[in-house]
Amino acid sequence: MLFRQNVVVRLWPRVATVSAAVRTLTSRITVRDAVAATSTREDVSVLGWVKNMRKQKELVFIDLNDGSTAARLQVVAPSNLLRGVHLNVGCSVVAKGKIVPVSLASQDVELAASQVQLLGTCDPKKYPFKRGKIHGVEYLRQFPHLRPQTGVFSRVLRLRSAATMAVHRFFQDRGFINFHTPIISSSDCEGAGELFEIRPSQAAEDEKRFFSTDAFLTVSGQLHAEAVTSGMSAVYTFGPTFRAEKSHTKRHLSEFYMVEAETVLHGSGLSELLCLVEDLYKHTLEVLLKDNYDDINYFHETICSDEAKISILNSIERPFARMTYSEAMDELENAASKNSFHTQPQWGDDLQRDHELHLLSVTGQLPVFITDFPAAIKPFYARTLDSDTNIVSSVDLLVPGVGEVVGGSVREERETVLRDRLTRLGLLEKYQWYLDLRRFGTVPHGGFGLGFERLLQAFLGVADIRDVIPFPRYLGSCQM
Template sequence: MLPRVVKTCARAAGNVSVCGAIRHYCKRNNAPRKIRVTEALSGTEVGTRIKVQGWVRSVRPQKDNLFLHVSDGSTLQLLQIVASPELNDTLLTFGSAVEVTGCLVKSPNRKQPVELQADHIRVVGECNPVEFPFKIKERHGLEYIRQFPHLRCRTNIFSALLRIRSEATAAIQSYFRENGFLQIHTPVITSNDCEGAGELFKVEPSGHHVTEKEGESDGHFFSVPAFLTVSGQLHLEVMSGAFPGVYTFGPTFRAENSQSRRHLAEFYMVEAEISFTQSLEDITKVMEDMFKSATEHILARCAEDIHLFHKHIAVGHRQNVDAMLTRKFNTISYTEAIDVLNRSSQTFTFKTDWGCDLQTEHEKYLVNHCGNIPLFVTDYPYDLKPFYARDNQDHPRHTAAAVDLLVPGIGELCGGSLREERLDMLGARLAQAGLEDSYQWYLDLRRFGSVPHGGFGMGFERYLQCILGVDNIKDVIPFPRFSHSCIL
């Protein structure tokens, strides 16, 4: 209902439209308050004079009114603007940036709760709709918009992805905070190779570095070889000597010469370390709880954005997500997994002998075989795991207390292990790998107040792929970096 004073104003205006009366009333009695589209659509500001800033998604001029739809990225929904034709401007086109001032009123259209009766429209940024790569009312595929990393945030699907990504970040942070974990900002530049796979980006200044001794160069800015981090795990292990639970969430780097749908050169990792534990079940419980807690939070807070993906990108995927949330994750050992693969009638490209690492084709088959529910695979061959994985000391099959979480459609999502806390065994493993000189500090952690501990890492982009049903990892990160591609 319109305020009584507005109705009176409309009657008094005689030949002036009700819309004109509304604009007159709002302009006279309210200073505009700048709000976001999502706040406007909530209806709490009905009857007040507001200002919105955003981008035009549609323009529809008519004889008596000008209709616009505006988005500011705060929600998938659009705010309808109703204005006098006199406010139309040749620069007012699809894609242009605008600032609109007017009175927010209830909409007579049942499909939208409110509309903005505009008395002023200012074009802030022009946009040529002919040259703009995204067209009005056209649904562009993820592969097409990937060609425009500087513009794809203007599309519905990618703006939805970015809202989901932001909310997922907050949900994961909340989970750890509520469960007593301390956040640690681990370094991006490090002298350690946590994974031992050799997939490192070396860090050196672009210019020539000279040491304090004039004219003498040591060849390294940090005096030792330095690299972009592949994992914050070893730094978290340092902190696990003083706190019962720590985590980090930040960028990691792998110099993999791959352009696959699963790999990036730069991606985000969620990593956690838990002290005073001797059980892989303590590690897997945190993995499962974090996955379910974060996913439930995102489904509740980003319902429309999630629905957009499940409706147009991965039809029917919501049922898979619901199954992952309602059912307990399965667990099998690596040895059992190899037996399942060897009994399969499926022909695999890679070997399935005991001692071979599981490949993506194996991981996807195992998940499907076990009911298409996330699957923990535990106790991998000792020789497959890095030096820090705890030795199970089992014979004749020598295994490590390590675990991977495999999820439908993706394969490996998380990897973790108990860490070797026994000084003699860790020292022998480092000596065998020729690393004892470089990791004396790591041995010190075991010498001074060491406790049994373990942890894991989760690829954040793969997590988003899992819950959204997105096939290519390049479509869930704002600016993908991979071999032969570093755009922007």
């Protein structure tokens, strides 16, 4: 072992020197780095896709993009460099040369090319995205494998990436531990029965079940998060969840990403969760506006109304509204005499889409927390109020343009209360492990789940959830 370490120590300076020498020959940079240059840079190489091109007698002007930014790098090449090369929009190339400052209204630098290498061809007659044509989102949705090549969807992907990192940073800065929940689960924490069951593809009908129990694609990592919280105090998970909902709306997917957090509570109960959710929402939006302004502003300027833009900014600057379920029902019942709801509001029923939109109009299009729901319409693990056992300490966050984005609750930590509830539901045997969490060192705790795609819809003003996820799965569609 010592010999191997000595060899590594002796070799490392040489390896580092060789690597540095290779890098100095031709520096590979992104389009983002290239357009941000403020002075001449010699011997650079940029790989990207041709977005536009203009030919003159002596020169060819190529607009290059590699997805690192919405900006395009203009490559200027002598015509003789491309003699015999069939270059079209959509082709991939490597351009080598020198970054030089220019005085143009649209850009500050360009790449004076000494070499342009064609990597991949693109037949303009067969390519589905035509030069100079604006394609609608419905059209782009037909080509999930190719739409990352478009300007609008590359913006979505950059914003999605930035929002993902912002979520992780938010929790990491607050001492939360990230952990991975299983994709395959034997639990249905939502209790809705909208599950994808898992079976071996070649299993005979009389063959024993693969896992010796029924297994499903997870609908939530919450119960697993509670188990981890029993020893870690504050955790979060961020991954795919699956619902076999037969819903064909602009807000539903069969596979989507959830941010789920679980934490011990320090005396303030549900209020602690509300503050955590509001801080996460505002932090993530602030990061996008600060670090990805060009991308998010594109959506605000092209698809958002002035009212929607004001609403998005207000969600940062103003505290979220709060009302109880009973207060919300009073408002809806009063409004029902003047408005025609698709479903008449009635205490004890869940909120419907048009109910949510009305409540948001009451708050002036400000996100609103609805709290303290009837126990009958919330999952078994939600803690009942000390003052009323028919009400649970739970919350939904409604946001403009989307509706419900977050659902959460204080969890029932009292073993006897939870045991009685599981017994009434016929779940006592199945959830003995869950009762163990209350038998061995239980603590007051709670958590929430946030629909990541719906969050992006709210931030960007995108109407259809299928346009903020790379490969949407929904009723009747599973392309690729």
